[in-house]
Amino acid sequence: MGQSSQAGFVAFMTQASPDVFPAAFNTTAIGMKLRSGGIGTNRELMIPDPEIGGGRDVTDAYLGAVSWAGDLEFYARFNAMLTLMYGALGLKYVKTPGGTNHVTLYTMTGAPTGGTFTLTYSAQVTTALPYNASAAQIQAALEALSNIGEGEVDVTGGLNIGTTFTVTWYGTLAGVIVNPTVTPTFTGGSTPALTPTNATVGAAYTGASTHTFVSSDTAQLPFIAIQERIGASLETYNYTDGVVNTFHLEADANGYLMGTAGVIARKQVAGATPMPGINSAFDNLPMVVGTNIVLTYNGLSLPAKSFSMDINNNFEDDDFRLGSFYIGDLTPKRREVTIGASIREQDSAMWRQAAYGAAASTTPGGLSAKQPLTINMQTYEPIPGAGGTLKYTLELTFPMVALKPYTLAASGDDIIESDLEFQALRPNAARKLMYAEVATDLATVV
Numbered sequence: 001m002g003q004s005s006q007a008g009f010v011a012f013m014t015q016a017s018p019d020v021f022p023a024a025f026n027t028t029a030i031g032m033k034l035r036s037g038g039i040g041t042n043r044e045l046m047i048p049d050p051e052i053g054g055g056r057d058v059t060d061a062y063l064g065a066v067s068w069a070g071d072l073e074f075y076a077r078f079n080a081m082l083t084l085m086y087g088a089l090g091l092k093y094v095k096t097p098g099g100t101n102h103v104t105l106y107t108m109t110g111a112p113t114g115g116t117f118t119l120t121y122s123a124q125v126t127t128a129l130p131y132n133a134s135a136a137q138i139q140a141a142l143e144a145l146s147n148i149g150e151g152e153v154d155v156t157g158g159l160n161i162g163t164t165f166t167v168t169w170y171g172t173l174a175g176v177i178v179n180p181t182v183t184p185t186f187t188g189g190s191t192p193a194l195t196p197t198n199a200t201v202g203a204a205y206t207g208a209s210t211h212t213f214v215s216s217d218t219a220q221l222p223f224i225a226i227q228e229r230i231g232a233s234l235e236t237y238n239y240t241d242g243v244v245n246t247f248h249l250e251a252d253a254n255g256y257l258m259g260t261a262g263v264i265a266r267k268q269v270a271g272a273t274p275m276p277g278i279n280s281a282f283d284n285l286p287m288v289v290g291t292n293i294v295l296t297y298n299g300l301s302l303p304a305k306s307f308s309m310d311i312n313n314n315f316e317d318d319d320f321r322l323g324s325f326y327i328g329d330l331t332p333k334r335r336e337v338t339i340g341a342s343i344r345e346q347d348s349a350m351w352r353q354a355a356y357g358a359a360a361s362t363t364p365g366g367l368s369a370k371q372p373l374t375i376n377m378q379t380y381e382p383i384p385g386a387g388g389t390l391k392y393t394l395e396l397t398f399p400m401v402a403l404k405p406y407t408l409a410a411s412g413d414d415i416i417e418s419d420l421e422f423q424a425l426r427p428n429a430a431r432k433l434m435y436a437e438v439a440t441d442l443a444t445v446v
Contacts, residue, residue, distance in 0.1 A: 008229045010034060010072055011275050012083055013446045015223040021240045022225050026275050030446045031282040032080045039070040039228055065320040067327050068265040076257040078392045078440040080283040082211055084261050085436050086445050087224050087244035088311045090216030093170040104167040104179045106196050108159055113188030119180035122147050131186055134158040134299055135165055136372035136399050160299055170212055208383040208390050209443045215433040221332055229274050236274045241266035243330050245315045250308040257288035257377055264317050266327045286379040295341055298371035308340040337424035337434055345416045351408040373398045373422055383441050393439040400425045
């Protein structure tokens with residue numbers, strides 16, 4: 001009897017409650033075709049130590065507590081990534097298509113050459129910002145205000161690269177039209193001013209939704225229900241209380257965007273009924289290739305040949321309790337986020353910054369430069385019904401990263417290339433470690 005390849009599948013959706021497999025799973029879950037990997041059983045056969053007596057041979061054995069974990073490797077597609085990104089980061093906001101998001105455009109006139117400005121939102125004032133502030137600086141200042149919640153504001157543009165920047169409001173502030181006022185102390189130029197206007201009220205496109213995910217501070221990340229079918233009919237499992245322990249993305253300049261989700265689940269039930277109509281539930285959206293991926297470091301495009309990004313939630317996965325087969329709790333510990341990039345060295349500025357602490361340094365110092373990093377990934381195909389121009393997009397923003405030291409070495413007649421590694425930092429509690437924004441045609445996170 002012949003066997004077809006890729007007969008199995010994985011499907012998943014978020015759980016409303018711990019330990020409860022969603023009743024709507026068969027009609028709501030989204031399926032994902034895997035490149036490889038799966039969820040494996042972690043369980044020991046417990047054999048008594050010979051010191052306790054007995055004969056020459058093993059006399060008995062029992063099964064111990066059990067958990068399930070594994071890596072799911074996939075080509076990155078946008079609707080499936082919504083659930084995985086939510087699971088990895090823990091907090092989400094949705095830009096409703098067609099209507100309620102408030103957007104504020106700020107325009108600089110008069111060409112100042114120095115000075116600062118502050119923004120006042122509902123009687124709260126930001127710290128002073130430089131006249132040529134970057135988008136990351138402006139966003140950090142707004143999110144430091146107690147009346148702006150995490151993930152409720154997104155700043156694009158930036159005065160360091162132009163004369164305008166745009167503030168988009170999410171969450172509870174999406175429909176509240178309150179433009180932060182500007183208090184300037186600019187110098188130079190000709191009567192310089194920074195003026196806010198309502199650029200748009202409502203999303204620009206009606207066929208797309210923009211989902212913003214933020215690294216959450218909560219003690220528990222979202223639980224995800226998973227169904228895994230092995231082969232065409234070999235076995236089907238249902239998992240409850242699954243968590244995204246690790247999340248990895250990577251791409252070469254001449255390759256596809258690919259990902260790996262490391263999941264851990266508390267409970268498994270074998271012999272489940274396979275999800276009907278799974279072929280129609282598969283995420284078959286367009287994929288991203290390296291020609292549509294741009295890394296921007298400190299406002300400048302990084303000439304990367306490849307990149308990788310890793311989120312590690314470091315879940316404690318051995319909290320077994322007496323009287324139970326299962327993990328008692330899945331607790332995320334210290335979150336670690338790193339970004340890698342391979343570059344062809346154009347000068348020694350990156351190495352000096354990494355090894356000495358600053359691009360202009362000629363001797364080692366003790367401080368490291370800390371700067372923003374953004375990774376923008378888009379499909380070539382537009383989102384249907386979204387005006388014909390908005391692409392499926394994933395943008396990762398790291399407000400502050402430090403470049404790890406590396407070696408700049410002679411290599412004969414080879415082109416000098418270096419592997420960079422950035423460590424995401426969060427020295428300011430009001431500023432989140434990372435943000436992920438996904439534009440797709442799905443209005444809700446499954």
